[in-house]
Amino acid sequence: MEHAKQVELIHRVLEHLRTGTTHMVEEESRLPVAPYLQPERYEAERRLFRKLPLLVGHASQLAEPGDYLTHDATGTPLLLCRTASGELTCFLNVCRHRGTRLVREEQGRHKQAFVCPYHGWTYDSSGRLRGVPDEVGFPSRPSETVGLVRVPMVERLGLLWVTLEPGGPDVDSFLGPVLGELAGFGLERHVAHQIHRFEKRLNWKIAIEIFLEAYHLKYAHRESIYPIFFNNVGLVDRLPPHIRCIFPKRTIQELAGAPEQGWELRKHANVLFQLFPNVLLLIQPDHVSISTVHPLGPDRTEYRTFWLLPQRPETEKAARYWQKNMDILVGAVMEDMTMGESIQAGLSSGANEFMRLARFEQGLRYFRDELDAYLAQ
Template sequence: MQSFDDPRPVAGEDRCPGPSTRDIILGDGCDVPDALIAESYAFLGDGEIAYDRYISSDAMNAELEGMWSRVWQWACRVEHIQEPGDFYTYDIGRYSVIVTRTQAGEIKAYRNACLHRGTQLKPSGSSGAANDLRCPFHGWTWNLDGSLKNIPCRWDFPHVQDEEYRLPEVSVDTWGGFVFVNLDPDCAPLADHLGPLADHFSGRWDLTDRRIRLHIQKELPTNWKAAQEAFLEAYHVYETHAQALATAGDANAQYDIFSDTVTRFVHTIGTQSPHYEGEQTEQEIFDKLRLSEPAVVPEGKSARSVAADILRRQIGEASGVDLDSYSDSEMLDSIEYHLFPNMCLFPGVSLPMIYRFRPHEEDPGRTIFDLLFLEMVPEGTPMDYPPEPIMLGVDTSYADAPGMDPGLGAVYDQDTDNLALQYRGFKGSKKRGQTLGNYQEARIRRFHMTLDDYLAQA
């Protein structure tokens, strides 16, 4: 044990000088949800993360067999399967799942493979409506509840017993308007996986009644873990988003490890980065936020409070939602939760994103990145079907997606433009692992620890 007079620093205790995220949020003078100012960090070690787990086909196969086949993961939104017969296919590596709503109104999920000769019943990436699940090869057909409906030339299959040829079910559950699936028939309940996330996202952070405004799907030239990790820390803002240092509290950001499966960071907007050289007035900070509406910051007010007031009014008028009770932090800040293995959720108002990172088939060097904007709607708004995903290639800018804010699209380009360089570095580096910060990159370490737990139990 380290003694009180030991001059060595205690690992994981160092923080950036200056006000903490919690200090800044409480300094706004707003009522905030308890979850927003909760703190939960523990030092998790400082060993390297091997590059081979990003580039190796063996590592990819181990994840598919030991983790993806046994973990809860979100497949679609409830809006995708509103009516009996609606279906949505979800693919992860070699696995494909059909999510559908039965005639009785139940949500069911099945392995997407015919029990005759294995053909997928529905093409990967497809969705729509159907009265049954019919194989396009020979016409074997199942009812929406998974029971066998028809075999052409049934006389030739006396050995097929109907009950033995029900479609194999996949575990399914819902939370926050998302449909989750788990390929493991013996999996623990979804609630166990969600852990503290369910409590944090109750009340006004409940995502059930939000709606998808925009869904972008982009291929990234890297491993799915590396793509995800680019969004799990604000440490990269200093170099990747240097233009934001005047208005983003990057190094002040708070990092929380709430459970094996749930982590979070909060970094403030409308505050000056500790890296920014020189002092600014609140008016100068506000002007650099580049809101669509100019304003004067009155004496005694902050850039944050003025910006939050403008956004409350603008977004409230556009959405028809009363935002008066939402704090400045909820209106402005980057509040990002991560749910293992591949989901990022933002409960804030002006940054209402959901991320998902999946391996592209079984290629360790290709990733599908789903970027959703999940926006508030007035209470009682009828459910409608979400927009189709806009597909973007590796070299296409996010700003080219119809409906995407060009300025925000440019920021996402900055986020992912480094990924190909990093992946090439993984392959060629003499040093064979990542060196992580004890605090700012702790979420990455927790993610790998949980992944290792799954692989060890496989």
Template structure:
């Protein structure tokens, strides 16, 4: 067992039900989630290697907000709302790219420096004097941790990423993730479910043996989950001694080499670090990756993520990474189907509620985190849609 494993004693009398079904099918609740669950919590935008040079930028549209992440002439990475201060136009239209030394609004030609300050409006004589900071781009909370760029759209109760993730820092540090480079583009995929159904599946490994043949072949009995504690969780597995029944797994285990950067206990480990509400950083001996999900509507979710590898990877590491991708691709496809089936049940009057195994305690603890943010989710019976926000506000005051 890994030395950072926390107390996993599951209470004997814990409530094995999950969130009530109405919370997966309420538009009013979704609006509260967008603000209090997503905008007020840290989100992974990218990796520093996605912005390699001054002028490199990346945009990100989620939960009704538009983010622009930009490396300035001074090399500093900053996050801004992708909104021109003049008329609110989208300042940068492309998902990723590079500009020379300024950003020019495509609507009226206002010009911004790479540090977000206003350089000047077009036809400046038609305006009174404009303060360069006041009329500059609106900044986002931005933090870099282990090479990943985190942003936050609104102030919330979360501490800094470094403080929250501190229990995992020593274990993750040997991977030197801040030195890695993109193994491909940031991907997005849409799936027809509520976002919580995605997280419910990802927060437990009880289903691995039945639903994920490749992962079960790779992990065997080595896989275990840790529940959400103080906003973080972890899942850990190593190659099992009998791995290799499936082609991808057999060849992955055969070609995967010891990473000299890693201590012995991590050289055959696949680890998943969760950050509430929806972010995961996953490591293998060859790669580090992130993935997350965002609600598009109460019935549609965007999956988003990217994989990063070492600059000096060997041919064997490259092949191992390809085989790992095959395993992950199959796992994602299997998980998408599971989320669809589970999400369908939430709308059925014939389905009572979850009855969770001890191995699914991670689902319960994630739900508990959600209940603390939005206490209206503790109600078994749905309030009237028009009353959800008001009921939640009263419950927050009384908490």
């Protein structure tokens, strides 16, 4: 993010603090409850996911030839790897013999060949079938004609994006203005660290919407992160189809009257990019956390997070420092997920036909408007 944009956003926050206000739209609104419950809506959203660029990892997870990563949250088994020539590739993680899952491990390094655990068909990192036991039984000689099925994958700013079906937008046009803002954070120079994954009993949209407002901080996070942030103060801006949220820390008040050339937004606010449809990319003072939300059912969601650090922790002190930061985030997320599961149960009760959104909960409205528009195409 360019410095001029950071200064502009900080000025907006400081003005809200000066006047005791927050960023709001003109009118309150309502969201119907039915889309959080309907199986047919869930199926439509899953189909939409298959046509949009989906974030599946970071290039540092495949740093050297033979490094690989499996990913199943999209509903399609994927195998990401770096070939012997250094190319980043993605395949369906499926043996071409009888459909067995080829690689069971979540991640590995320096793999020279992938061997099917069922009959031993062997593939190299470029997806070519290199060995078929007793191939005399296959007059068609599959080793000469068969390979793993490729899935289109591109790297942008170190982030790896796949598209499962043709017909959707390309990554560059889809990310649009967000690419320019993210470029200044040097994501491609970071290294991925850990993966934290869990499932919760809530609709995936709730798991996104929880993070698009600061109205709940004083109550849901009273003992955890609320002492660091202001309750219900923030900026929520559309970068269609994405959203950028700025949630200021109390330290941002120190910038009032200080020279603008020293202002740095990430030191005094959480900068959250909600990348449509299911990514929450959080810029923090010295690292980045990236969470993806995947629907598993109308009321089941997988939430996974990995962290991007400026360098791998090589000392025990560094490991403790980063672990403390990760524990703070995970703790706050778990508080949010508890509220999210409560929301899902409440919506399922039939008590409400719609949810009421305040003028300062516009992030939820923006997100749902984009989702509804894509589903209508």
